[in-house]
Amino acid sequence: MIAVNYTTLRENMKSCMDKVTDDYETLIVTRKDNKNVVMISEEAYNNLMENIYVVGNRANYDWLMESKAQLEQGDFSSHELIEVPENE
Known part of the structure; x- marks a missing residue:
């Protein structure tokens, strides 16, 4: 600052x-x-507004906190991405 x-x-x-x-x-x-x-910056402002919107909704906030807790407890899985040809 x-x-x-x-x-x-x-x-x-x-x-x-x-x-x-x-x-x-x-x-x-x-x-x-x-x-x-x-x-x-405009980028920082937009990020701030998005964060306010996301956590300003109680359902979104609860969902994010539940997901965060699951991640911290190791309750997640990872998968390989499948590459799709451009013409599909």
Whole structure:
């Protein structure tokens, strides 16, 4: 996580945005009166929204937790993938 003030962001917008997108950094823009802003990449934002949606539904959350517990207990199986020709 990186913190910069508004003036520094304005003077270094491209490099700050590159850090956010290329290095997956979260950037906090500090402002007067503690009215700070957080900058994240679109990819990170979309991931966050998907996670909120998935765990926001109680049935989905319970299913994920049950699957996680099964995996941790070794209750799973693996299978070889079957390659299907492109013309099928």
